[in-house]
Amino acid sequence: MKIFSASQLKEADEITIKNQNITSEELMERAATTVFHEIHRRLQGAAISVKIFCGIGNNGGDGLAISRMLIEHGYQVKVFIVNYSEKRSEDFLANYDRIKNVTRQWPELIKKEEDFPDLNKGEFVIDAIFGIGLNRPIEGWMARLINHINNSDAFVLAVDMPSGLFPDRIPGKNDAVINADFTLTFQSPKLVFFLPQTMDFVGDMQVLDIGLDQNYLAETTTDIQLIRKAEAHQLYNPRKKNSHKGSYGHALTIGGSYGKIGSILLTSTAVLRTGAGLCTVFVPKCGYNVIQTGLPEAMVITDENFEMLTNIKTGLDADVICFGVGIGTSEETVGAFKELLENTTKPMLIDADGLNILSKNNDLLELLPENSVLTPHPKELQRLIGEWNDDFQKIDMVRKFCRQYKLIIVLKGAYTFTFDENNMYINTTGNPGMATAGSGDVLSGVITSLLSQKYDPLIAAVLGVYLHGRSGDIYAEEQSYEGLISGDIADNMGRAYNDLLRSNNSENDK
Ligand SMILES: NC(=O)C1=CN([C@@H]2O[C@H](COP(=O)(O)OP(=O)(O)OC[C@H]3O[C@@H](n4cnc5c(N)ncnc54)[C@H](O)[C@@H]3O)[C@@H](O)[C@H]2O)[C@@H](O)CC1
Ligand SMILES: [K+]
Secondary structure (H helix, E strand, O other): OEOOOHHHHHHHHHHHHHHOOOOHHHHHHHHHHHHHHHHHHHHOOOOOEEEEEEOOOHHHHHHHHHHHHHHHOOOEEEEEEEOOOOOOOHHHHHHHHHHHHHHOOOOEEEOOHHHOOOOOOOOEEEEEOOOOOOOOOOOHHHHHHHHHHHHOOOEEEEEOOOOOOOOOOOOOOOOOOOOOOEEEEEOOOOHHHOOOOOHHHOOEEEEEOOOOOHHHHHHOOOOEEEEOHHHHHHHOOOOOOOOOHHHHOEEEEEOOOOOOHHHHHHHHHHHHHOOOOEEEEEEOHHHHHHHHHHOOOOEEEEOOOOOOOOOOOOOOOOOEEEEOOOOOOOHHHHHHHHHHHHOOOOOEEEOOHHHHHHHHOHHHHHHOOOOOEEOOOHHHHHHHHOOOOOHHHHHHHHHHHHHHHOOEEEEOOOOOEEEOOOOEEEEOOOOHHHOOOOHHHHHHHHHHHHHHOOOOHHHHHHHHHHHHHHHHHHHHHHOOOOOOOHHHHHHOHHHHHHHHHOOOOOOOOO
8 A cells, every 4th residue: 555645635635536527625515524424433323422523624624524423423522722823724624614503503613721621431532633734743732732631531433643743753752642542534644653763653554445536646756655455465486387497596594602592493493484496504513403403394404613603604595594693793703604604695694793794884785785684773774874854864774774785684673674675664554463583583583584585675574574574463363462472473384375365355454
């Protein structure tokens, strides 16, 4: 699913109005109707108190239209206008008149702190103060109103965006932003819904199709995509009946050190569980019995050193090499890595201490084969590319880095982002149970496996991240977040595939 920018969405609105020969008021009515239906579906006419805060732009216009629809369906609604200016938008004004025709009185105006209504536990608050039009921080009594709403125990639903979030930048630390429990957003999720600095304001999120011009949506390109089941499914290559283990490639996983052999065992298990034909594991001598016992399906070659990697000689021409988990950063290992890079031309996957070695030895970056996949968590990324001020700057810096070294970066997080030179893919699967030791090692194995199966490196990264998260989700649905350990993610990969191939794709399916 494409993630459009605010200016693209505004353009889509304008083109829709022209091509469908409707007024902007009619489009607003359509948008408000989709919100009303979602609320009505959930509340089912419940006799709870609904308080709606409307700004004086088009987000406020939506709020007024939603209020009218709720009132017409018998809900107990109190409408407040957050009257910060007299410059009301045309569509706001049209809906302002229409609601008066229904209620026979004007909504209450809020112009100062004394006008704030009490908000109680169990009440339902709708935030329609600002949407994508916010262009400066919310200040003065309006900021205090936002805090008043946040400090209440009411359930808060945001229309299009939580008020106070900008579509294209991070609010300041002390800026007022609505802390929504739920956000119903029009046509396209906004990028800020997925950034670590802003995602917590959004709560649960649902995208509503308001019927914007199909051609515009299909033809307009975006450099950000959301990866859900529908998108992931399109990336999948079915296995051929007429095939053998060689058809799915030979992956070489190199990693581990004394006390950390488990990491490369997890990675290699994931390689085989994700469908690679063959897996050879290269470990220090101390890992031999561990791997042979823990993963009899793999072949093992050992370093001459007992405790760590010092000299990587395999005599293999593997289809892909995964390097770095559990290796430490000793000088001998750095030397071994350098020699490996000098003799490798196929894209590699580098993770964990492999990344830390790259951060301390920038000259090695130049040796990385084109389209290699790096899988840092935020700390590892920071060591690689330096500090950033906010998430938008981070994105710019990662893109520049990908371009400079022709790499693919998988930035792990609550939403994992995959970058290539031009594009960014936001993953939707995964859960807090996966914040557990070794889940990154498993992800490296999953992506390595797809690389060995000849998936294009970018697709291997995007699909691998999706499947890895889905495996964790399926496990957590049956068990719990807490009980999940990373070996479960590897062992459960088959179910993630099964789920991907099941055909009941719906728009909001993960
Ligand atoms: N035809 C359309 O354009 C549609 C618009 N829709 C709604 O319209 C919203 C966008 O509406 P608007 O562009 O009117 O913008 P908003 O309603 O988000 O904001 C209103 C205006 O407030 C001013 N403003 C910005 N920051 C401020 C601040 N900190 N303090 C005081 N004033 C500030 C700006 O001039 C802005 O245009 C969307 O989020 C969506 O909810 C939907 O009805 C769908 C159709
Ligand atoms: K809002």
